[in-house]
Amino acid sequence: MNKGAAKELGLMSSMVFSTVVHAEERAGNDFLVNPMANDMTGYEYVHKSTSKSKKTEFIHDASNPSSTTDSVSYSVSVTQSSSANVTASATFKTMVAKAGVSTQVGLGTSKTKKVTMTWSIPKKSKYRLRAGSQWVKESGTEKYWKAGKLVSSKTVAGNWTFASWSDKVKQ
Numbered sequence: 077m078n079k080g081a082a083k084e085l086g087l088m089s090s091m092v093f094s095t096v097v098h099a100e101e102r103a104g105n106d107f108l109v110n111p112m113a114n115d116m117t118g119y120e121y122v123h124k125s126t127s128k129s130k131k132t133e134f135i136h137d138a139s140n141p142s143s144t145t146d147s148v149s150y151s152v153s154v155t156q157s158s159s160a161n162v163t164a165s166a167t168f169k170t171m172v173a174k175a176g177v178s179t180q181v182g183l184g185t186s187k188t189k190k191v192t193m194t195w196s197i198p199k200k201s202k203y204r205l206r207a208g209s210q211w212v213k214e215s216g217t218e219k220y221w222k223a224g225k226l227v228s229s230k231t232v233a234g235n236w237t238f239a240s241w242s243d244k245v246k247q
Contacts, residue, residue, distance in 0.1 A: 116224035119164040123174045124216040133208040140197040149194040152207045157186040160234030171214040177238040207242040
């Protein structure tokens, strides 16, 4: 890189701004990077709320009339999905970080995955077996700044799966 060359970097946190930096080539191909200016242009995500829920995608009533514990396994189809009405993909990444739970698939993706679940059914009992996907909903405001001035602001929301779940309820 020649002395005096400039490069624009994108910074990501809850604010995504571009920064112009000056890079000087030094002996041994090392670079010294000095910030020259920050034009305060980019997207900001302001968190409002996070909620988690479960979606039931499999139900089966199992009974074990025998005198010993039994186990049953089923291949269960569960949803893996991710969606949001954001303008910048960095906003979605920030939403995920604020929620504290990762996505199972990339933004805009939805698929069904088969997983094998096994339940233990105690002797002489009846249970309702359930399984499904766990979801998180994150909402807030996406703001676009240009040269330090607010240009636009809109309410945004994202929904995504972060895990599968299963349980059994005595009947």
